Structures are given as structure tokens and as C-alpha cells.
Amino acid sequence: MTPPRSPTKVAGVDPEASPELTRRASEPAMRTPILGEREASEPPAAGQAAGLQVRLEGLRAFYGSSEELKGIDLEFHANEVTAIIGPSGCGKSTMIRCINRMHEEIPGARAEGRVLLDELDVYDPSVDVVAVRRAIGMVFQKPNPFPTMTIFDNVAAGLRLTSRRRGDLHAKVEAALRSAGLWDEVADRLEEPGAGLSGGQQQRLCIARSLAVDPEVILMDEPCSALDPIATLKIEELIAELKRRVTIVIVTHNMQQAARVADRTAFMLDGALVEVGPTREIFTKPGDPRTEEYVTGKFG
């Protein structure tokens, strides 16, 4: 058994976390994966508190000169599922892409403000963007397993790409596939191409791939919008499982889904946060009339 990494993490204030990330940024040669490693050989223990909280402070995002996010302050509690709802084009995806700094991969896109992972500003110039993305995983709308790789290699890809090959690769892959609820379905065909799985299985494969590098936060950008209801249900069950070890932010167009999986729900409109609160509250007695109109289906 490995010792729990950081007993203070539940409180959301981890004095260790910030130096960890910055240290890795300044010392690229250091290959001790502080943020990962532990998981691997053992399945995640129940109730394990490994998620980190994320706080947005005055987050603004731009594509060229158009402002997509107009100053968002929002907190995602550790080991909770927060759903982001809102009509198309309101900036939901842009917002979560700002959290792991994927937003800046789009030519002409930039972000302002602060995104605090625990106490660390991921936009601080001293922070290594690669380390940020290792700590904050992402699952995309369309399942996108690497087409040239087998099921096994897809999951191992994260470990290989981030130079964490040490230890028992097979055990790590199995643990990740088990966590994603996919192991029983693929155990006897790990060497088949990942692209040969069904859409729902592919998406769980992508979740396993993200889990393998042991992130603290997982961002999901409409992970079920390309899936049928049964596959969707499996992903939702998985989300409920996973929040014990990671903080989850999920963008969804499906309000029933938000109601089913999320502890808290945030409603966005035109690049601004309208309100955030416990999911039940948002859906039953929202504080803002626009939220009520949206959740009752009057627009959007």
C-alpha cells in the first residue's frame, strides 16, 4: 500500500500541490510523477479523496477579438460532479477548455483571468502547461481513440506519452479499464484496434485513457451526445463512481443528465454565468428567471 498522498486535500487547500506543479515546470528533467503513480497496481479505494478543487476567477476568453467568456467566477468543489448547462454557443465548452488550457491550442484564442487548481494558478507563467494537462484530464464529445493503436495501447498511450512507463504497465492499463467499467468487455481482446469498439465502448476507452495518467480533475465535454441511451447510462454510472477519486466537470445539453449525475449545476448564457447551486435547487427553485425559463424548456 502506498500512503495517501495528501491528507489535507479534502479541505481543498493543499500546500503541497502548488509547488509540485511549478517544480515540474521548472525541472523538466525530474521524472518523478508526483501527481500520478500511486494508483496503478491497485484499484482505487472507495472513498479515496483525490480530487482537487478548481476555481475560476474573472475568467475571460477570446477568439481573435470576439469575447466568448465575459468574466466568470465559479468554483468546482473537489470530488463533486458539477454540470454546466446552457444553450448552444453560450461558452460552456470554451470555459472547460480554459481549465486545462486547451483553449489556447486554437489559433487566435486566448484567455485572461485566473484558473486556480487548488491554490495554483494554471495560467501562471512559471507553470508547465503539460503538467497542468496531466493533472486535468479531458473527455471529448466524440469518442476519439487513437486509430493506429490497439485497445491496450490506447490506454497505455497516456502513460507512454507522459513518460510514466515505469512499473507494471499491464496492471496500470487493467486498473484504468476496470475503473472505466470496460475491463470485462475487452479483457480478451486487448490487442484489437480501439476503433473497432462500439461508440459507447470507445468513449469509455477514452475515459480509461484519461484515468490511466491519474488526473485530479476530469473535464467532460458533452461525453454522451454521440451515444445511445444505454451507453449514456453506463457513462453516467461511471461518473458517479469516478467522483470518489476525481473532481468532475461535465458540459451537457441534456438537462435530465445534469439532474441525474451532478451534485451542483451551473447555468450559462451568452458567455456569462447566470447562476450556480446544488442541482436540485437549480432545477426546482432557481434564483434567476432566465434559469427557470431554460430548465423548463422555454428556450434553448
Next chain:
Amino acid sequence: MSAQAPTGELVARFGVSPARRRKDRIARGTILVATIVALIPLVLIVYYLLKKGLGAWSSDFFTTDPTGNTFFKSSSIGGVKSAILGTIEMVALASAIAVPIGVAVAVWLVEYGKSSWFAHTVRFFVDVLTGVPSIVFGLFIYIVLIVGTGSSFAGYKGSLALSLLMLPVVIRSAEVILLLVPAGLRESALALGAPRWKVIFTIVLPTALPGMVTGVLLAVARAAGETAPLLFTAASTKNSSYDLGGFMNSLPVQIYSDVNSPTTSVVNRAWGAALTLVVLILLLNLIARLISRRSRLA
């Protein structure tokens, strides 16, 4: 429209009118004629190549150098061994130069340069290079490496001229294929926390590989058929050579010099060499097709 509507009305609405049928037939006919017209020269070329070339192929055609005696009918005029060897050696070296550089340029354009002004400038000059006549590349190498250094022809200088010729083709074809790699793949790899260079080497390039092989082989095929860049860079000798630092024969140059000969048997050897070249390039294209069939992108 209700189910009781008269049939005549339905026919008028949904039937194909005679005028449209006629237009359709004319359009189809025109396209067919154009296709046949385009095929005629192709078929004729293949026909003459086979007819004349196969006649020139003999048991020692591929095993002897074109150094034989042309005055006596009884003796052999020699084959094209040195030309085949020279073409393969020079094109191989040219590929070894042009392919890594070309792929690197394409990776830079797609992954880093994107739509910066420098990337646009590079693309512009690559396009210009694509249109430059091959003899200009030969002249360039001739001026720089032969006149400039006061040295003589050499196989590697021919290779350099060919690699200049291949470079724009490799860059453009590789760029197109790299752009086909879904952005989602790069994003998901980057989101895993992979450094960009690793994403390129382990995700982007393997995904694009089959398509890039096709483009590279097309560039190789083009280089293998060029005479002009080799005429005053590598030519000419009749002997087989494994020394890229010395004179080197090649199939296109062999054809070029043979067709100017007054001796019928030598002209026939040119046909044989031409057929050899076409078969070589055909084999390359077959390989390219087999590989691209496995491509998941193209």
C-alpha cells in the same frame, strides 16, 4: 397531395420529361467521348512501349552495360544494367535527402507554422518550386557544384538535383495528409498531458504514415523519370557504378542518348529502357496503392 389524385397529375409532377432525358443522354455522351479521347494517347503509349520495348528485352538486357559494339550485327550492343543501377542509387539518395526534410517542413507547416506569415511565405515558395522546370534544378546544381567548385559530374550531384525536384512534391503531399489527421486526435493526446513533440511522433505521424508513403512514392516516381536534371550533373558514363562520387548512368539519360543514335538496335535499346523505366515506376505505384489501401484516412 391526397391518395385519390389523378395519376396523370403525378406523372406530370414526378415523371422525367423527354427534354431532360435528351439532355442527360447528351451530357453523358460528351463525358464518355472526352474520356475516350483522353485514353487514346495513353493506350497508344503503352502499346508502342510494349511492342518495341519487349522486342529489345533479351536475356542479357538487364545484366550487361551499354558498352557493346554497334558496328557488327553479330555482337551484342549491351543492356541497361548501369542505367538501372544508376537510377536506383541516385533516386535512393535523393529520397534520403528530400523525404526527411520534406516531412519536417510539412510537420512544421501543419503543427507549428499554421497560418503565420512565415508559414504562408514557405507555402508560396514551395508552390513556386513545384512549378519550376526540372532543367532549372539541374542548371542550379551545375552552376553551384560543378562550375562553382570546378569539379566534375558526380552521382551525388545528380541526386541533389533530383532531391530539389522532389522536395516540393513531398512537402505538399505530406502537408495535405497531415491536415487530414483529425484535430481531435491531437487534442486528446495533448489533453492527456503529452508534450507536443511526442504527440507528433506517436500520434500524428503514425496516423498519417500510409498517406505520406503514397505521396513520397509519387515524388520518387517523378524523380526516377527525369532526364534534364541529370544531363549535366551526373552523366554520363556507360559503366555500372556503385560510387555516387563518380559519373553515373541512369535510365532517362540512357534513353536520351540512345534515341539519338543512327543505329536501329541502339534506338531499340532506348525502347527497352523506356519500358524498364515505366515498369519500375509502375511497381512503385503499385506498392504505393497497396500501402494507401491500408490507410485509415485517405
